[in-house]
Amino acid sequence: xxxxxxxxxxxxxGLRVTTPEAMDVVRMVLTGQVGRELVGLxxxxxxxxxxxxxxxxxxxxxxxxxxVVDGEEVDLGLVGEVVGVDPRGIEDIxxxxxxxxISTVAPEIxxxxxxxxxxTGQVLNVNADTAAAAxxxxxxxxxxxxxxxxxxxxxxxxxxxxxxxxxTATELREMLPRLESGMIPKMTACLKAIDEGVERxxxxxxxxxxxxxxxxxxxxxxGTQVVPDEEVNA
Numbered sequence: 001x002x003x004x005x006x007x008x009x010x011x012x013x014g015l016r017v018t019t020p021e022a023m024d025v026v027r028m029v030l031t032g033q034v035g036r037e038l039v040g041l042x043x044x045x046x047x048x049x050x051x052x053x054x055x056x057x058x059x060x061x062x063x064x065x066x067x068v069v070d071g072e073e074v075d076l077g078l079v080g081e082v083v084g085v086d087p088r089g090i091e092d093i094x095x096x097x098x099x100x101x102i103s104t105v106a107p108e109i110x111x112x113x114x115x116x117x118x119x120t121g122q123v124l125n126v127n128a129d130t131a132a133a134a135x136x137x138x139x140x141x142x143x144x145x146x147x148x149x150x151x152x153x154x155x156x157x158x159x160x161x162x163x164x165x166x167x168t169a170t171e172l173r174e175m176l177p178r179l180e181s182g183m184i185p186k187m188t189a190c191l192k193a194i195d196e197g198v199e200r201x202x203x204x205x206x207x208x209x210x211x212x213x214x215x216x217x218x219x220x221x222x223g224t225q226v227v228p229d230e231e232v233n234a
Contacts, residue, residue, distance in 0.1 A: 001029050013069035014181065018078040018125045023105075026125050027053075030103040038101045050093050053103040054082075055123060057089035060106035060131060062124045080124030082106060082131045085138035104131040129189035137196035144193040145215060146186050147206030152224035153179075153187060165221075168229045169194045190226045201226040 002009055002025055010017040018026065031053045042049035054060030062080035066073050093100045104126050107119040129146055136144040155162040157180055167175075172191050179187060190201035204211045204223035214222045 001025050001033075012074045012076065013067050015067055015076055015079070017076050020078065023078045023123060023125060027105050027123060030105060035101055035103040042099055042101070048097075049099045049101050051101050051103070052089065052093075054106035054126065054131065058086045058107070059089050059102070060085060060104070060126065060134070061109045061119075062106035062126050063109060064124065078108075078122060078124050080106060080108060080126050082126050082134040083109070085134050087135065087138040090135070090139065102131075102135070104128040106131070127185050127189075129185045130192065133189035133193040133196075133198075133201075136193050136198050140197070141193075142199045143216075144190065144198050144201040145212065146189060146201075146203050147211070148183075148186060148203055149205070149207055150183075151205045152203050152222075153183065157183075164224050166225045166227060168227055170229050172226055187226075194226055194228055199228070 002022060005025060007019075007021055007025065009022070010019075016022075031051070035051045035053070039049040039051045052059065054062075060082050061084035062082050065079060065081045066075050068074065090100050090102075105123050106126050108122045108124050110118045110120055132146065133144060135141075151160070151163055153164045153167075153175075154160070155164055155175075169191055172187060176184065176187060176191070186203060190203065193201045202215055202221070202223055202225045204215050208214070208222070211222060
């Protein structure tokens with residue numbers, strides 16, 4: 001959509017810089033287009049889904065984050081990290097028997113440490129994987145499932161025979177620096193969820209028909225699961 005609107009994208013360290021102009025498009029696409037498409041697909045089976053964003057009801061709160069390139073801090077513009085979740089809006093939807101579909105944009109708070117949650121009036125683009133982990137933790141979820149376009153986590157990518165079916169949080173923490181860049185946010189999200197009390201975190205191939213059912217309702221499951229260290233040591 002940025003290309004169609006003639007908005008040029010700048011990248012630093014392989015990451016897109018989100019300008020105010022680009023942020024308007026991010027909100028429009030994630031909340032107004034992608035979110036609505038997902039709601040429509042779910043609701044083709046019945047009146048189940050309700051669309052919302054991280055801005056609704058103060059659901060998400062975020063602070064700006066940058067990145068480090070060649071040892072120097074780099075400003076990525078309106079890019080943020082979720083530092084707070086108010087799950088009451090989601091819980092209301094769940095209590096009504098509906099499925100919340102959340103687009104991951106979040107209000108920027110003034111100062112994470114001031115305790116007031118006051119916002120700057122700006123909205124930040126946040127990573128969907130890590131936002132999902134924060135929501136799972138805030139809800140006390142028993143499981144976080146992240147869909148991707150590979151079979152799971154590989155010990156030695158691209159060797160398909162090195163697929164890992166299960167590993168502990170400590171094992172994952174040791175592997176993180178060696179992972180492919182595209183898998184790092186997903187596995188970081190899994191680790192965050194486990195560290196904050198979610199019982200299981202899974203990476204599942206979203207291209208596979210019925211992958212969620214196979215993961216949830218079969219003994220063996222599919223993809224890669226991350227479990228707490230104490231479960232293995234018990």
